[in-house]
Amino acid sequence: MKLITHNMLTSKCLKGVLTGYPLAIKATNIKVNEVDFNPDFISRIIPKLDWEVLWKAADSIGHSEGLPQTIERNYDEDKEFLKKAHRVLLEVEVEEGYLTCPESGRQFPITKGIPNMLLTEAEVQ
Amino acid sequence: MSEYRFFKMWRRYLMWFAHENVDFRYAEMQSILSMLNIPIKFVEKPCVNKPYWIVEFPTEDCIKKVASRSVLLKNCIELWSRATTAERLHSNLKNALINSSGKWIIPENSIENISDTHICPRELLLACSDDRKSFKVEVETFCKHFTMKEKVDKIENFSYLPLHGPVKLKNPDITLAYLEFYGVDPNNVPDQPHDLFFGKWVADGQRELIQTHSLKKRQFIGNTSMDAQLSLIMANQAQVNTGLIILDPFVGSGSLFIAAAHFGAYVWGSDIDFMMLHARSRPTRVGQKVRTEEESIKSNMKHYGTESRYLDVVVSDFSLTNWRGDLKFDAIITDPPYGVREPTERIGIDRENYELSDEHLVNHVPSKVDYGLPHLYSDLLNFAAKHLEIGRRLVCWYPLVREEYKEKQLPSHPCLKLIANSEQVLSKLTARRLLTYEKVSDEVPNMPVDPNAGTHSFREKYFSMGETTRRERKEKKAEDMAAYGLRQFQDIINDVS
Numbered sequence: 084m085k086l087i088t089h090n091m092l093t094s095k096c097l098k099g100v101l102t103g104y105p106l107a108i109k110a111t112n113i114k115v116n117e118v119d120f121n122p123d124f125i126s127r128i129i130p131k132l133d134w135e136v137l138w139k140a141a142d143s144i145g146h147s148e149g150l151p152q153t154i155e156r157n158y159d160e161d162k163e164f165l166k167k168a169h170r171v172l173l174e175v176e177v178e179e180g181y182l183t184c185p186e187s188g189r190q191f192p193i194t195k196g197i198p199n200m201l202l203t204e205a206e207v208q
Numbered sequence: 209m210s211e212y213r214f215f216k217m218w219r220r221y222l223m224w225f226a227h228e229n230v231d232f233r234y235a236e237m238q239s240i241l242s243m244l245n246i247p248i249k250f251v252e253k254p255c256v257n258k259p260y261w262i263v264e265f266p267t268e269d270c271i272k273k274v275a276s277r278s279v280l281l282k283n284c285i286e287l288w289s290r291a292t293t294a295e296r297l298h299s300n301l302k303n304a305l306i307n308s309s310g311k312w313i314i315p316e317n318s319i320e321n322i323s324d325t326h327i328c329p330r331e332l333l334l335a336c337s338d339d340r341k342s343f344k345v346e347v348e349t350f351c352k353h354f355t356m357k358e359k360v361d362k363i364e365n366f367s368y369l370p371l372h373g374p375v376k377l378k379n380p381d382i383t384l385a386y387l388e389f390y391g392v393d394p395n396n397v398p399d400q401p402h403d404l405f406f407g408k409w410v411a412d413g414q415r416e417l418i419q420t421h422s423l424k425k426r427q428f429i430g431n432t433s434m435d436a437q438l439s440l441i442m443a444n445q446a447q448v449n450t451g452l453i454i455l456d457p458f459v460g461s462g463s464l465f466i467a468a469a470h471f472g473a474y475v476w477g478s479d480i481d482f483m484m485l486h487a488r489s490r491p492t493r494v495g496q497k498v499r500t501e502e503e504s505i506k507s508n509m510k511h512y513g514t515e516s517r518y519l520d521v522v523v524s525d526f527s528l529t530n531w532r533g534d535l536k537f538d539a540i541i542t543d544p545p546y547g548v549r550e551p552t553e554r555i556g557i558d559r560e561n562y563e564l565s566d567e568h569l570v571n572h573v574p575s576k577v578d579y580g581l582p583h584l585y586s587d588l589l590n591f592a593a594k595h596l597e598i599g600r601r602l603v604c605w606y607p608l609v610r611e612e613y614k615e616k617q618l619p620s621h622p623c624l625k626l627i628a629n630s631e632q633v634l635s636k637l638t639a640r641r642l643l644t645y646e647k648v649s650d651e652v653p654n655m656p657v658d659p660n661a662g663t664h665s666f667r668e669k670y671f672s673m674g675e676t677t678r679r680e681r682k683e684k685k686a687e688d689m690a691a692y693g694l695r696q697f698q699d700i701i702n703d704v705s
Contacts, residue, residue: 088476088520091535096528104532118516124451124474131535173516196506197485200524203574204557205564207528 084198086140087172090132094184094191096202103184105136106191110144110180114196120169126159129168141171217311218264220251220328221271222285222405226415227259227350227392229441233280235628235644236444240277243447246270251323257392258403259350262290262323272411277471279440281413285385288332288407291324294365297404302368304328333370336384336408342376344383346409351390352397362386366406383409414440420512421466427511428503430461430484431492432550434543438632438642439467442541445628445644446603448473452538453519457526457591460484460550462505464541469514473538477505478524480553480576485521527554527579527587536597544584546607546640547667554579581607581666585619586657589645593623594654596647601627607640607666609673623649637673638666 094103134154141147150167158164182191182198192199225233234254241248249264265271271284288304291297304327307313313327336343345366347359354362363386373381385408388401421436423429434442442464448454450472456464459477461484468475483489487503509518524530545552556577564572585606592602602624610633618626618641628644 084522085520088522091476091532092522092530093532094530095533096525096530121451121516127451128453173519195486197520198522199482200522200530201480201482201574202525202528202555203564203569203572204555204576205562207555208557208560208562 084177084193084196085173086137086146086175086177087128087132088198089140089177089182090137092182092198092200094182094187094189094200096200097184097187097189097206100184100186103186105133105140105185106182107185108140108143108177108180108182110177110193112177112179113144113146114176114178115170115174116176118173120166122159122162122165122169125165125169125172128172129154129158132172137171141175144175144177146171146175218249218266219268219271220262220264220287220312221410222287222290222387222407223261223263223271224282224285224348224387225259225261225280225413226282229280229437229630229632230256231630231632232441232642235630235642236278236280236441237274239445239447239628239644240274243444243449244270244273244277246274252321258389259392260389260403260405262287268410275411275413277444278413279415279417279437279444282415283385283412284410285387285405285407286332286410287405288328290326290403290405292322292403293400294404296324297406298365298368300325300327301333301366301406304333305330305368305370332408336382337370337372339372341373341381343371343373344375344377344380345386346383347386347388349388349390349401351392351394352388352401385409417470421470423463426463426466426508427500428461428487428505428508429463429492430489432543432545433461433492434463436463436467439464440470442603442642443467443471443473445642446539446541446601448539448541454539454541455537455595456542457540457588458542458544459505459521460543462508462521464543465505465509465518466512466514468539468541469509469517470512472517474517474519476519476537477521478526478530479521480523480525480555482523482573485523525555526591527583529591531595533594535595537595538597538600540588540592540596540602540604542588542603543605544588546670547578547581548607548670551576552579552581552584552667553577583657586655589619589621589624590654592645593621593647593652598647598650600647602643602645602647604643605640606643607634607638607670609666609669610637610639613639613641618643621645621655623647623652638670 092106094100094106097103138147138150138152141150150171176196177193178196180193251262251264254261275281275284289297289300291300307327307330310329315325318325345363347362387405389403390397390401417440418437423433423436448468448471452473454468454473454475456477459479462477465475479485487499491499505521506518509515553576555574557575558577624645625648626643627646630642631639633639
C-alpha cells in the first residue's frame with residue numbers, strides 16, 4: 084500500500100464511526116520500489132491530498148525526511164520538492180502491517196501490500 | 209474546435225475499420241474525437257454494412273492523432289479516387305491529373321452521399337511523383353481473395369500515374385493503397401466490387417495492440433478477464449489520457465488496468481474477492497494446477513511496462529465504500545459481476561443478531577449475501593455521481609436478456625448523461641451493453657434503489673432460458689438419432705431383400 088492510497092482511505096463504513104479518517108499506520112515491513120517520476124502527475128495529485136495527513140503518515144513510518152510539513156504556493160515549479168513528494172507518494176510501500184480506525188480502534192490488516200478493508204458480517208448488520 | 213476554423217481546404221480520407229464490434233465503431237470514434245477536440249465532416253453518411261467512412265479533417269495531423277488511439281480503425285488512406293466501377297475509378301484519377309484548381313471538383317449533378325464523381329486536386333498525386341521517393345502499391349480486397357498474380361495485374365492498370373521513384377517493397381517512402389470492397393456477405397460475393405478506392409496510406413490504427421495485450425500471453429488472468437480489444441475500447445470510451453486517475457471498483461484480475469495504463473492513466477482498484485487480488489484463486493488456464501508466485505495484477509503491469517502507473521488495489525466491499533468522500537476520479541471504468549460466471553456479493557448474513565466470538569475473529573472469512581444487480585448498479589451510479597469530476601465518464605458493462613431490452617430501463621441518474629450504448633451479443637438470448645455516462649451536474653442527490661431497474665435476476669433468467677434450450681436441444685438430438693437409426697435399419701432391410 085502506497086501512502087497516496089492511505090491518504091484516500093477511510094473506515095467510515097463502520098457503524099457509529101463519523102469520519103474514520105485518517106487511519107493510523109502500523110507497518111512491520113516497508114519496501115521502497117523505484118518508479119518513473121512524472122512531475123505533471125504529482126502536481127495534479129497534490130491538490131487532492133490532505134498534506135498534513137500525508138506528512139504525519141510518512142513520519143509515523145520513518146519516511147518524512149526532507150519532506151516539508153506544509154506546501155509552498157508555487158510547489159509545481161519546485162522540482163526537488165516534487166521528487167520528494169513522488170518518493171513518499173508512489174515509491175514507499177507498506178508491505179505488511181495494519182491500519183487502525185481512529186475512532187473505534189478496529190484494525191485492518193495489510194498483507195503483501197494489499198489492505199483488507201472488509202468488515203465482518205456481524206459488523207454490517 | 210476554434211483552432212481549426214481557419215482551415216479552408218480540408219483533407220479527404222478513407223477510414224477503414226475492422227468489421228467486428230460494429231456497434232462500438234461510432235461510439236469509439238466520437239469519444240476519441242471529442243477527447244482530442246478534433247472536428248470531422250462526413251462526405252458520405254456512415255453505414256453499418258460498410259467497413260469504411262469517407263470523411264474530411266482539417267489537417268493530416270488530425271487523422272494521425274485519431275489513428276494513434278482507435279483500436280477499431282485498421283488504417284487511413286488519403287483519398288484520391290473513389291468509384292463504384294473500375295472504369296470510373298481510373299477516369300477520376302486521369303481527370304485528377306489535369307485538375308489544377310487546387311481543390312476537389314464536385315460535379316453539380318453528383319448524387320448526394322455518393323462521392324464517386326468527385327475529382328481530387330492534382331497536387332495530391334504530384335506530391336508522390338518525386339523520382340527520389342520510393343513507393344509501393346498495396347492491394348486490399350474485402351470479402352474476396354485474389355492471387356498475387358491477379359493483384360499485380362490490378363496494379364499494372366495504374367501505370368499512367370506519374371510515379372517516377374523506384375519501387376521498394378520494404379519500408380518505402382510512399383505506400384499507395386488500392387482497395388476493392390465486395391460487400392460483407394461471404395456467401396454472396398459479386399463478380400465486380402461494390403466500391404473501389406485509391407489513395408495514399410497515411411496511418412494505421414491500433415490493431416496490433418490486440419496482439420500485444422492478448423490474454424493468451426498474459427501471466428495473471430481470471431475467469432472473466434476482459435478481452436484486450438474491448439478493454440482498449442473501454443479506455444477510449446472513458447477518454448483516458450496521460451496522467452488521469454482511474455478507478456475500477458470491480459477490478460478482478462486487473463485487465464482494464466492494462467488498457468487504461470497503456471494510454472497513460474494511473475489506476476486504483478478494489479474488489480471484494482481477497483483470493484483474486486492476492487492471485488490465489490483457482491487457476492483459470494486449462495491444465496494449470498496452482499497459481500505461480502509471480503502472478504499478480506502488479507506483475508502484469510510490469511510486463512507491459514506500466515508498473516509506474518499502478519497505484520494500489522484494496523480488498524473492499526463496494527456496497528460499503530472506503531474512499532474519502534471528497535475524492536474525485538477522472539474516470540471510472542468497470543465490469544461488474546453479472547452473477548453468472550462471477551457472483552454478485554456483498555458482506556452480510558441472513559441470520560439476525562449474529563455475533564462473532566473473538567477466537568473466531570482471526571483469519572475469519574466473512575459470509576456474503578446476494579448483492580442484487582439493481583442495488584449494485586444503483587450504488588455504482590450514485591458513486592460515480594459523487595466521485596467523478598464534471599465532464600468525466602463512467603464506463604461499465606450491463607448484462608441483459610435481449611428480448612427484454614428497453615433503452616428507458618437502463619440504469620439512470622440525474623447527474624449522469626448516457627452518451628453511448630453499444631451491444632455485444634453473448635448468446636442467442638443474452639447480451640451485454642457497454643454504457644458510457646458523462647457527469648453533467650454536481651447536485652448529487654443520492655438516488656434510492658429502483659427495484660424495477662432493468663435486469664433484476666439476470667442470473668435466474670440466464671439459467672432458466674439456458675435450461676429450456678438445453679432440454680429442447682437434447683430432445684431434438686434424440687429425435688434425430690431415432691430417425692437416423694430408422695433409416696439405417698430400412699437400408700439394411702432393403703439390402704437384404
